[in-house]
Amino acid sequence: MTAYEFLKPLTFPKKGITAKNRITIPPMTEQMAFHDGTVTQDELHYYSLHTGGVGMYITAVANVNDLGKGFEGELSIAHDEDIPGLTRLANAIKQNGTLAIIQIFSAGRMTNSHVLRGHQPVSASAVAAPRAGYETPQALSGAAVEQTVEDFGAAVRRAILAGFDGVELHGANTYLLQQFFSPHSNRRTDEWGGSLENRMRFPVAVVDKAAETIARYADKPFLLGYRLSPEEVETPGITLNDTLALVETLVERPLDYLHVSQNNAWGTPLRDHSDHTIINQAIKRQLGGRLPMIVVGGIKTPAEAEKAAENFDFVALGHESLIEPNWVEKVEADNEDAIRYAVALSDLTELGIQPPFWQMILNVSGGPAGVPVVGETTNDAQSSGE
Numbered sequence: 113m114t115a116y117e118f119l120k121p122l123t124f125p126k127k128g129i130t131a132k133n134r135i136t137i138p139p140m141t142e143q144m145a146f147h148d149g150t151v152t153q154d155e156l157h158y159y160s161l162h163t164g165g166v167g168m169y170i171t172a173v174a175n176v177n178d179l180g181k182g183f184e185g186e187l188s189i190a191h192d193e194d195i196p197g198l199t200r201l202a203n204a205i206k207q208n209g210t211l212a213i214i215q216i217f218s219a220g221r222m223t224n225s226h227v228l229r230g231h232q233p234v235s236a237s238a239v240a241a242p243r244a245g246y247e248t249p250q251a252l253s254g255a256a257v258e259q260t261v262e263d264f265g266a267a268v269r270r271a272i273l274a275g276f277d278g279v280e281l282h283g284a285n286t287y288l289l290q291q292f293f294s295p296h297s298n299r300r301t302d303e304w305g306g307s308l309e310n311r312m313r314f315p316v317a318v319v320d321k322a323a324e325t326i327a328r329y330a331d332k333p334f335l336l337g338y339r340l341s342p343e344e345v346e347t348p349g350i351t352l353n354d355t356l357a358l359v360e361t362l363v364e365r366p367l368d369y370l371h372v373s374q375n376n377a378w379g380t381p382l383r384d385h386s387d388h389t390i391i392n393q394a395i396k397r398q399l400g401g402r403l404p405m406i407v408v409g410g411i412k413t414p415a416e417a418e419k420a421a422e423n424f425d426f427v428a429l430g431h432e433s434l435i436e437p438n439w440v441e442k443v444e445a446d447n448e449d450a451i452r453y454a455v456a457l458s459d460l461t462e463l464g465i466q467p468p469f470w471q472m473i474l475n476v477s478g479g480p481a482g483v484p485v486v487g488e489t490t491n492d493a494q495s496s497g498e
């Protein structure tokens with residue numbers, strides 16, 4: 113077996129929990145939960161097929177309250193009634209020592225009144241997302257912001273009771289935590305908005321509430337991660353400098369890792385094309401070794417994973433892990449030639465990928481061109497998702 117860095121175990125220093133290797137599956141919404149967010153057999157089957165090789169598996173995002181639901185088929189962690197299904201999900205993932213982390217969020221303004229069964233979406237301020245078709249949300253009152261912080265805490269308690277090894281707070285991809293941090297979506301004039309420090313107040317309050325809940329309810333070490341997106345393209349919008357300030361604040365909080373959400377792990381600033389700074393390296397410099405860091409984006413081959421592992425702590429494989437559930441096992445068995453880098457539509461059932469999930473993969477990937485499909489035309493690929 114090649115002595116890859118990414119196959120070596122890594123221990124989260126604050127909790128003493130060890131991931132058996134440094135390959136992670138990042139959160140990927142699979143649209144397979146029931147209409148009320150409870151876990152389905154299809155979901156359990158999908159997770160059990162893809163787990164076991166990687167060191168850590170982060171689930172699809174789960175909403176912490178009902179108004180936080182972003183998509184149909186999304187997992188819910190908003191009610192105690194969700195716990196039995198979530199327990200089965202944690203157990204399905206925890207095979208062969210893989211750590212099971214559940215990602216939690218509120219979608220904020222990135223949803224609609226159809227998904228919310230007639231309710232208006234909520235956000236930091238009444239500003240619609242600058243994308244076609246998005247509704248203007250209702251600004252949360254101060255009391256509702258505080259209740260949302262409590263809802264995150266209650267969700268963390270449910271994750272502990274369900275037997276997960278940790279939670280990841282979804283502060284990325286334009287959802288509510290990011291909406292509070294962003295000067296685009298947060299135009300508040302109270303203590304939750306305005307200055308950079310005030311825009312960090314909600315993310316920090318959620319981190320602190322999560323940590324407090326872990327201290328109170330977990331009877332064994334339990335990880336707390338935070339995922340962020342480094343920039344927004346809008347003006348006003350989050351800049352890399354804003355993010356470095358957020359990182360500096362987060363690193364002082366009781367977190368166990370930082371997860372940087374990007375489509376290219378070696379990406380440079382989107383806002384300033386003359387700036388060739390590698391965003392992940394800038395964030396790593398800011399962290400200064402004080403927190404482990406997960407990078408993601410376009411990593412598929414063992415060579416690409418090794419380059420990332422030589423520079424960062426954990427390496428996440430998104431699209432590639434959908435297509436190749438035995439990636440780690442094939443590397444460990446010196447069988448790299450057998451790693452699959454494209455999917456045949458006839459393999460989707462074997463991979464546990466149901467049609468709505470396939471459609472989601474196509475949508476998230478910018479259409480059929482973003483997903484390597486072999487053996488059939490992209491039109492066939494699209495229609496199979498219906």
Ligand SMILES: Cc1cc2nc3c(=O)[nH]c(=O)nc-3n(C[C@H](O)[C@H](O)[C@H](O)COP(=O)(O)O)c2cc1C
Binds near residue numbers: 432
């Ligand atoms: C189908 C699909 C669903 C996703 N759902 C989530 C999600 O629930 N939460 C999240 O933070 N990111 C989500 N992502 C983003 C991935 O975690 C990852 O950052 C992205 O796919 C880039 O990594 P890759 O190039 O290795 O695929 C999703 C991506 C895909 C393809």
